[in-house]
Amino acid sequence: MHIIENGNVAAALGVFLCRANVIAAYPITPQTPLTEKLSEYVESGEMKAEYIPVESEHSALAVCIAASSAGARSFTATSANGLLYMHEQIQWAAGARLPIVMCVVNRAVGAPWNVWNDQQDSISQRDTGWIQIYCSDHQQIIDSVIKAYWLAEKVSIPIMVCYDGYILSHTYMPFDVPDQEQVDAFLPPFKPDYALNTEEPANLNTVTLPDVRMDVRGELAHGYMEIRYLLHEEMRTTLTVALEAEKRFADIFGRSGDPYIEPYLCDDAQYVAVGLGSLTYQLRVSVDALRKEGIKVGVMGVRFYRPFPDAAIANALKGKKGVIVFEKALSYGYEGTLASDLKSALYEHLAGTDTLPVVQNFILGIGGRDIRTEDLTRTLRAAIKDRISQEPVWIGLKL
Amino acid sequence: MGTRNYRRKTSHSEHGPGDGGRTGSWRVERPVLDKSLCIPCKRNTEACFICWLFCPDVVISRTIPPKIDLEYCKGCGICAEECPTKAITMVDEAQFSDEDKDKE
Numbered sequence: 301m302h303i304i305e306n307g308n309v310a311a312a313l314g315v316f317l318c319r320a321n322v323i324a325a326y327p328i329t330p331q332t333p334l335t336e337k338l339s340e341y342v343e344s345g346e347m348k349a350e351y352i353p354v355e356s357e358h359s360a361l362a363v364c365i366a367a368s369s370a371g372a373r374s375f376t377a378t379s380a381n382g383l384l385y386m387h388e389q390i391q392w393a394a395g396a397r398l399p400i401v402m403c404v405v406n407r408a409v410g411a412p413w414n415v416w417n418d419q420q421d422s423i424s425q426r427d428t429g430w431i432q433i434y435c436s437d438h439q440q441i442i443d444s445v446i447k448a449y450w451l452a453e454k455v456s457i458p459i460m461v462c463y464d465g466y467i468l469s470h471t472y473m474p475f476d477v478p479d480q481e482q483v484d485a486f487l488p489p490f491k492p493d494y495a496l497n498t499e500e501p502a503n504l505n506t507v508t509l510p511d512v513r514m515d516v517r518g519e520l521a522h523g524y525m526e527i528r529y530l531l532h533e534e535m536r537t538t539l540t541v542a543l544e545a546e547k548r549f550a551d552i553f554g555r556s557g558d559p560y561i562e563p564y565l566c567d568d569a570q571y572v573a574v575g576l577g578s579l580t581y582q583l584r585v586s587v588d589a590l591r592k593e594g595i596k597v598g599v600m601g602v603r604f605y606r607p608f609p610d611a612a613i614a615n616a617l618k619g620k621k622g623v624i625v626f627e628k629a630l631s632y633g634y635e636g637t638l639a640s641d642l643k644s645a646l647y648e649h650l651a652g653t654d655t656l657p658v659v660q661n662f663i664l665g666i667g668g669r670d671i672r673t674e675d676l677t678r679t680l681r682a683a684i685k686d687r688i689s690q691e692p693v694w695i696g697l698k699l
Numbered sequence: 700m701g702t703r704n705y706r707r708k709t710s711h712s713e714h715g716p717g718d719g720g721r722t723g724s725w726r727v728e729r730p731v732l733d734k735s736l737c738i739p740c741k742r743n744t745e746a747c748f749i750c751w752l753f754c755p756d757v758v759i760s761r762t763i764p765p766k767i768d769l770e771y772c773k774g775c776g777i778c779a780e781e782c783p784t785k786a787i788t789m790v791d792e793a794q795f796s797d798e799d800k801d802k803e
Contacts, residue, residue: 396709456708494711501713502711502712502714503711503712503714507710515712516712519705520705521705521707521710522708522710527708527709530708
């Protein structure tokens with residue numbers, strides 16, 4: 301069924317259709333309407349789930365960790381400082397291998413206080429062992445939530461579904477809401493290897509030592525390093541499993557795409573703009589304008605940020621003259637994180653060949669600074685004409 | 700990891716001796732139960748077991764009389780604090796000879 305709603309409702313409907321058992325969240329702008337919607341579903345009895353109001357984001361994720369350990373499909377959502385407040389539990393959920401799905405409605409982090417959109421919040425959680433998926437429109441939000449549960453439960457790794465605050469969370473657009481039967485066919489009930497129960501008690505995530513050691517049964521159990529290695533290794537394997545998720549999804553819902561990247565007019569392009577989330581859809585407008593001027597340019601959205609689809613990205617950008625990375629977040633003291641990761645992928649796969657593109661990095665939209673399409677077009681045109689700077693360039697600064 | 704065939708991807712273990720490490724040696728004071736004051740049953744029905752309920756390390760058994768596993772008891776004293784009849788007292792470990800260090 302097609303409806304017109306905002307991005308937060310798209311996410312809430314995804315969670316509803318996935319029959320999440322436990323929802324624990326603390327309201328924070330711009331995520332609030334998402335949790336309000338979910339609490340309405342639970343309150344009205346439409347959704348048979350436990351909605352647990354908590355006193356903080358740290359507790360919200362702690363509740364999800366406990367619920368997921370007991371075999372419940374768990375959901376939480378947050379933004380900005382709320383996400384940062386979860387940080388300790390975020391690492392814990394990954395090390396405990398719990399398939400929690402969390403929506404991150406991207407917002408700038410303080411200080412100074414700012415409630416508008418950029419992506420510094422989720423980018424700062426890049427190295428926590430969570431899978432990160434970035435959405436560009438409402439259809440991707442609802443579909444990503446549904447795919448995320450399947451994928452998370454398949455690989456036992458938690459997933460952040462990230463979408464831009466206001467730009468997606470509070471704007472209305474049409475999208476297709478799948479039938480409950482379709483979602484049920486796609487997503488079987490959550491059955492973990494082990495769920496806490498009184499018949500078969502267990503100690504979970506207790507202290508490990510630097511080396512491996514015997515467990516109660518005399519078996520040589522993993523040490524900390526083995527457990528962390530497995531998390532990394534299975535994150536990499538997730539790239540393959542994501543293809544399976546996409547295929548299953550296409551079979552049931554009749555929609556599909558590349559799970560890693562979203563190229564637009566890239567095949568014959570000499571230059572490609574790259575970004576995360578809704579910004580890449582705005583860049584399509586600039587690309588269309590520049591194409592009319594005869595400039596061969598395309599745009600590529602990166603949908604999976606962790607695990608990083610390095611091979612797919614390098615393959616898509618192989619032989620291009622230039623790559624222009626636009627980012628709403630950065631690693632202070634260096635450059636945009638996507639630019640760094642992308643350069644490393646290009647070096648890994650294309651170094652020593654004549655197919656290595658020049659990479660330029662632009663930082664924009666920090667703290668919700670308006671991103672004007674004319675500015676994007678002008679920047680792209682200038683960056684294609686000549687390399688502007690080796691350092692990242694901030695667009696729209698009024699210094 | 701070679702030939703090891705350990706299935707778990709997380710730190711996951713069963714409750715049992717040795718798994719959490721023998722923590723009894725950390726103890727400074729030992730809980731000693733005076734069975735004459737303990738009230739584990741009332742009219743032939745199990746009754747109190749406050750010590751069993753409160754012990755954070757699950758080292759007190761739900762038996763009559765309750766038994767304290769001194770291999771794991773860290774001597775926190777919560778059982779003595781909570782016992783309604785003051786049947787448990789905390790005694791300095793130095794009071795016990797080496798032979799009964801590991802005995803109840």
